[in-house]
Amino acid sequence: RRCFLLGHVSSWGALDRWFYPPRLDVAQLIRHVRSNRCVPLEAQKAFGLFAEDLEDVPLSFWARLITAWAVQTHVHSHEVLQKDIERHPVSSSTLRPPIFIVGLPRTGTTLLHHLLALDPDSQCLRAYELMRCTRSVEGWP
Secondary structure (H helix, E strand, O other), rough: OOOOOOOOOOOOHHHHHHOOOOOOOOHHHHHHHOOOOOOOHHHHHHHHHHHHHHHOOOHHHHHHHHHHHHHHHHHHHHHHHHHHHHHOOOOOOOOOOOOOOOOOOOOOHHHHHHHHHOOOOOOOOOOOHOOOOOOOOOOOO
């Protein structure tokens, strides 16, 4: 894993700036995103706009940590999605449009969701699939 929070230490006198750099190493983040073949060009362009804004903002240590982690996680999600597509290609059959169940509490939406989930020809998203749209492909056939 690359560390985007810390720069290179040229001398021990720069140790304090090494542990608490004033800015995030945006150039290294950009190289990381662009070097990954799984990140589509549109996402790279969007990240470029995001990175331009990061260059001018002095972030706290925690903000730099969270930003670097979020970028690494986003790139990893693209990698997992690409592996998933390669291992399980989407068939050429047409997909039916999704059904969204929306309603006020206590109006039967959960019952309807459970009834639709019983149909073997349909697929319902689970809570963890809504929270993290890609899944790990380790251990899949």
